[in-house]
Amino acid sequence: MADLRTQYLGLELKNPIIVSSCDLTSSVENIVKAEEAGAAAVVLKSIFEEQFLLEGGIDSAEKTIYPEARDYLQSRALLGYAPAEMLKVVERAKKRVSIPIIASFNCQTAGLWPELARQLASAGADAIELNIYTLPVDLETSSQVIEKRMEEIVLASRQAVNLPMAVKLPFQVTALPHLVYRLQQAGAKGVVLFNWFLESEVNLSRRQVHYFRGHGQLSQVLRWVGLMAKRVKCDLAASGGVTTAEAAIKLILVGAKAVQVCRLVYERGFQGLRSLIDGIDRWLTSQGYSRLAEAEGELSWKELSLSYADPQAASGYFRVQYMKAYTGAAERKKKRDSEEG
Numbered sequence: 001m002a003d004l005r006t007q008y009l010g011l012e013l014k015n016p017i018i019v020s021s022c023d024l025t026s027s028v029e030n031i032v033k034a035e036e037a038g039a040a041a042v043v044l045k046s047i048f049e050e051q052f053l054l055e056g057g058i059d060s061a062e063k064t065i066y067p068e069a070r071d072y073l074q075s076r077a078l079l080g081y082a083p084a085e086m087l088k089v090v091e092r093a094k095k096r097v098s099i100p101i102i103a104s105f106n107c108q109t110a111g112l113w114p115e116l117a118r119q120l121a122s123a124g125a126d127a128i129e130l131n132i133y134t135l136p137v138d139l140e141t142s143s144q145v146i147e148k149r150m151e152e153i154v155l156a157s158r159q160a161v162n163l164p165m166a167v168k169l170p171f172q173v174t175a176l177p178h179l180v181y182r183l184q185q186a187g188a189k190g191v192v193l194f195n196w197f198l199e200s201e202v203n204l205s206r207r208q209v210h211y212f213r214g215h216g217q218l219s220q221v222l223r224w225v226g227l228m229a230k231r232v233k234c235d236l237a238a239s240g241g242v243t244t245a246e247a248a249i250k251l252i253l254v255g256a257k258a259v260q261v262c263r264l265v266y267e268r269g270f271q272g273l274r275s276l277i278d279g280i281d282r283w284l285t286s287q288g289y290s291r292l293a294e295a296e297g298e299l300s301w302k303e304l305s306l307s308y309a310d311p312q313a314a315s316g317y318f319r320v321q322y323m324k325a326y327t328g329a330a331e332r333k334k335k336r337d338s339e340e341g
């Protein structure tokens, strides 16, 4: 059996598999099941900024929360999992499991989190994951403004509490490596790639636009983890599209320190984690690795022949690959046809 231990956010994990933030991770019973099935850590269901405002009865809540969100929160069980409840989940879970518990906030502004982060630290949370969700719809708000806000949220939380912190990011960012670098400078110990927005669809018979939860795209995660691993100081965790051991191994090879899974647990139950972990172990052993660490980042771009010392040359390399893929098709077809006779 290979040694599957890895380090993520300064925490020692017994293997790289983390159950990502979702409805399943809001109960202590499920956290216990996740540990029994082999998970190395759990990210709790996110607390939304709007829940925090409502629970605290903060005066500005009436003004800042979109009315539909307020009605939704008040009418649904979501209020049953407000910040006070999250603190209880952390306290109780820490008595029953030994794996790290990562609390998660879905936030847009810097002001509210430091106090909750402090309370979570005293409840025993091992780390914090900030899911900074804003869909940039305003024509006059630049990416710089949005990214500065992200930095401020990280800075404010870092100053308030000494817990390691990761930021879960969307992939639609103009210069993702630079943003990750800045968040790292602001104090993030890790980033989670990625946070998946709602997707849009049009219902033709009703002539209505509707939204649905998007599926994580493994190819996007592979690209960006591979591009940044070993070049940024913070740890990279992958989230999106991992339902097999093969997918998890690919992410580790390109440089992920941890792999978060969600859909797998919905589809196959917590037992799905066990076969994922066993599959990683079997593959490593069959390939002659005795430790996961030997495979970590072996196929990151940094380890390949490409040199990042000259970013322009690196950009040039990717342009050529793109050029080859999109211009050589006719030539390749001609060659295939002539080979086939």
Ligand SMILES: Cc1cc2nc3c(=O)[nH]c(=O)nc-3n(C[C@H](O)[C@H](O)[C@H](O)COP(=O)(O)O)c2cc1C
Pocket (backbone or CB within 6 Å): 020, 021, 022, 023, 045, 046, 047, 104, 106, 131, 168, 194, 195, 196, 213, 215, 216, 239, 240, 241, 242, 260, 261, 262, 263, 264
């Ligand atoms: C029902 C459900 C609830 C989720 N809730 C959250 C959440 O509260 N916070 C968060 O950061 N991600 C949330 N996610 C996203 C997952 O953590 C994960 O990033 C996403 O599902 C992609 O991973 P997957 O392909 O393994 O499912 C949720 C996903 C699902 C399916």
